[in-house]
Each structure stands twice: as structure tokens, then as C-alpha cells.
Amino acid sequence: MTVRRSPRLSLFVVGLVAALGLSACTLSGQEGEWRSVPQAEPSVTAQPQSPTPAPTDNGKVAWTDCKAEIERTIGTALSGVKVDCGAVAVPQDWANPTGETFSIAMVRIRREEQRNRIGSLLVNPGGPGASGIELAAQTPLFLPGDVMERFDVVGFDPRGVGKSAPIDCLPAASKDSLTAANPDPAPQKEFDEQVDLWRTAANACASRYQGTLGYYSTEQTARDMDAIRDALGDTKMTYLGYSYGTLLGAVYAHLYPSRVRAFVLDGAVDPNLDGITASEGQAAGFEKAFNNFSAACKAKGSGCPIGPDARRTLHNVLIDVQKKPVPGTGGETRAATTGHVVSAVTAALYVKAQWPTLERAIADIAKGDPTGVFSLSDNFTGRISDGAYDNMTDAFTAISCTDERNPPTVATVRKLQTEWRKKYPLFGAPLAMTLLSCAVWPGTHDPYPVGTALGAPPIVVVGTKGDPATPYGNTAKLANEIGTGRVVTWEGEGHTAYPQTNCIRENISNYLITTAPPPDNLDCPAN
Structure with a gap:
């Protein structure tokens, strides 16, 4: 048995859809951690971002329509959105930027009637090993409409996952x-x-x-994320990371604090735990x-x-x-x-x-x-x-x-x-038995850097009191490690919180759109 930091995506999305009181019938039957630490960047103060007009196309990515393919992948039809696929080439090893490359696959979900576009919202479901493409593709089923209409939702399969140089070892x-x-x-x-x-x-x-084998690390993926941000044409990144995705976001914020616009880290992983x-x-x-x-x-x-x-x-x-x-x-x-x-x-x-x-x-x-x-x-x-x-x-x-x-x-x-x-x-x-996998692992180790995101604007860290996979006690620890973290608590059950309940949904959505963070230590009731 392998216990992951994130659930399978269909369980995750069905849970969110059910909590929001929507129909999940269309999902039935679906199968489907140092390198050198950068010097601190100058301190910045977060200000609400002014919307920018939606460009005809974003940045450097050669997007192609892939709606039919994505609908087959997630097992449900998507209405009112445009679905495009693309990729960005990244070095296999960021310490050797001119060496061999990996192709990182991405999907972009855009409302057909997009208004006052802010930029891209990069999403990651956790794992490690879960597909960001599948999560992004299902965001029309659970993300609030005001968020969907202001952002291009972009999901990527991290290196080693899904469509991005996937690791496939066992029959x-x-x-x-x-x-x-x-x-x-x-x-x-x-x-x-x-x-x-x-x-x-x-x-x-x-x-x-x-x-x-040693290139499939969290730090390498965090650096891939910055290449994605650049390819999308975004000066700063807006990010929603669940579970292990909180660790990925925290490492990115540590490496590139001045490139953070608004980060929501939901279901916190304590980066200092072995x-x-x-x-x-x-x-x-x-x-x-x-x-x-x-x-x-x-x-x-x-x-x-x-x-x-x-x-x-x-x-x-x-x-x-x-x-x-x-x-x-x-x-x-x-x-x-x-x-x-x-x-x-x-x-x-x-x-x-x-x-x-x-x-x-x-x-x-x-x-x-x-x-x-x-x-x-x-x-x-x-x-x-x-x-x-x-x-x-x-x-x-x-x-x-x-x-x-x-x-x-x-x-x-x-x-x-x-x-x-x-x-x-x-x-x-x-x-305890799941620890055997790393006890016998023959590959090299590349632990991720741990430290503050000095110079980053407020980063929202969300914790669920009844979360079994990323225990609530991790929430304040991650917020403190980042240094600019703001804790939001949901008194509910299960793994991760956003966008369940009005309190969570309204405060987090407003932060993503305006960059104005919720009050620190905001406590949201279970229902």
C-alpha cells in the first residue's frame, strides 16, 4: 500500500463537487526533496493587481486546441470553455541549462466569455505524481465562476508525471x-x-x-515552474497548490520570491519533516x-x-x-x-x-x-x-x-x-511499511532547499482540522517557514479545503483576484 499526500483526482474532484452541491454524475466510471540557495531579493509590498486585457495568445507557448482529447481523458464534457494544449522545453538538470531537455506538457482552460483577464492561474494537485493537466481540466466543475472568468487556468504534468517524460518502472x-x-x-x-x-x-x-533518475526532484520542478511562468508571458505567478503542491509552491517562493503574485497553499506539507x-x-x-x-x-x-x-x-x-x-x-x-x-x-x-x-x-x-x-x-x-x-x-x-x-x-x-x-x-x-520504497532506493538524492520567501507578498496557507494526509499542525509550520504566510483554518473533514463552504470560497477567491489576503488566523466553520 502506498499512502500519498494527495488522493486520486477523481476522488478529489467528486468530493469537491459533492461539497458544493453540484452534480457529479458525469464523473462516474472515470479511471481515470540542496543546491545553492539564492540571495534574498528586495522586499516588496503586495498591492492589488490591475487587470490586463486578454491577449490573442499568451507568451511563447504554441497552443493547439485539444478539447476533445481532454474530455476523453477526464470522462466528461466541458462547456463554455476553450481547451488548449502546449508544452515548454526545460533542462533535464537546471545546473546544466544547455544540456538535454524534458518537454513539460500543459493544458490551458479559458472561459469563452473571459472578462478583465488578470493572467494565468497555475494549479498543482499534489502527489507527488498527480497530473496537473487532469486537475486543470476539471476546474470548470468546481472553481468559482469569478475566478474562472478572470484567469487562464493552466495545469502541467510535472517532470516524471503523466505526459511529461513519465517515469515507468514496473509492469x-x-x-x-x-x-x-x-x-x-x-x-x-x-x-x-x-x-x-x-x-x-x-x-x-x-x-x-x-x-x-536524480533529476526528478522537487527543486527541479520548481525551476520548471518558473520556465512555465516565463513561457506564459506572466511577470508574476498566481498559483493554487494542493497537498504536495504546497511544498512545490513553498520551494518556488523561496527560490523566486519577487515573482510571486498570489499563492494559495492548501493542505500544507511541513518542508522540514523527514x-x-x-x-x-x-x-x-x-x-x-x-x-x-x-x-x-x-x-x-x-x-x-x-x-x-x-x-x-x-x-x-x-x-x-x-x-x-x-x-x-x-x-x-x-x-x-x-x-x-x-x-x-x-x-x-x-x-x-x-x-x-x-x-x-x-x-x-x-x-x-x-x-x-x-x-x-x-x-x-x-x-x-x-x-x-x-x-x-x-x-x-x-x-x-x-x-x-x-x-x-x-x-x-x-x-x-x-x-x-x-x-x-x-x-x-x-x-511504516511504505518507508521501504526509499529505504532501498538506489538513485541519487537531491533534497529541496528550505527557507523563507523573503520579499514575497503574503502567501495564504490553508489547513483543514480533520485532514488525515497533511495534518493540520503543518499549516502554521509552513506559514512560519515561508515568513509571509497567512493561516486560514477550515474546521472541516477531509483532505484540503478550497473552494468548500462560503467562508473558504469567498476569502480565497478574493485573494486570488485582488491579492488582498484574508485576515491572519481566519477560522472558517465546517459548514
């Missing part, structure tokens, strides 16, 4: 094995087998990509989220199909499935394992709107039907109906491990597995 069968593997292997032999699975995966990446500390924070966060899910289920009384004690029900399911995996139905050739169940539970806890789906999936597998578990697990791991996968797991592993300052040893992972099992009964051991 589908190997990814199936990693997903199905016991998330808490107690016998040493079983643990060692999983070490071998991860080592095989890591060596496959090293063999295929060799010297370029992989062990971050994973333990997630273990605690998911335990809390499951407790909240269980309490909500109990409050429904007879309306909850898994009874008044969801944790006990799930515990019993895991025991039964560990003894005997549950065969698939309707042509599904796999049998659901504890790995699938834990992946499914993890996926649903990212988005509160998926809690009823999780209730049904647990109830159904207890009765012998694993369809719901497979649906949640497959969506989370990027497996589509024909058994193929997208490359998010490959990219997540390569980027995360390249960024890692102090990767753990295999012996440390084994020790943490035991310790965290006691502290976090459901998610502790599985989260």
Missing part, C-alpha cells in the same frame, strides 16, 4: 503484487519478501533511467479521521450498514480477509486482500463525501462481495479496468525518494512497524 503485475501485499507482515520471511518487492521496483527504475516523521504524522491523522468516520457512522444508527462500531467491524473484516482473500465477482480475476482493504479505507478517508461509499464497501466485502473495495483501491492506486496503471506510483516513489534527506534503513522500517502498530493500530504498520 502492471508487479504493481498488483505491491497493492495486494499484506500491509503489516509480521513474520520476518513475509517482511523480507516485501523488501524484495520494493528492491526489484527500485532497481528497475535505476536500470531504466540510470543517470537521469519521511519518517511525515509518515508518523499521517498515521496519527488517518487514525483520527477513521475515528471521526466511525463516530459519524454510529450517529446514523440503523442507517449505517456496518453497525455502531466501525473499527471493530473493519478489524473483523481484516482478520477474515487475511485468513482467506475474497474472490472477485463479475469477471474480476483477483481476490481482495488486506492490502486492498487498507488502500480502500485510506482512499475514502481523504474525502468526506466518500464515507458512505466506504461504509457500503466494508459491508459488502463482509458478505463476500469485494467490488466496492476494488473500486476504491484501484482508483487510489491508478489501476484502470483493463488492469493497466497510470504512472503515479512510479513518479511518487522517484520524486519522494530523490527528495529524501535521510532515508531510513530496512532495519529502521522493521522497528517502526512494531512501534507504530501499538501507537496507531490501523494505520501505523502500513505507514
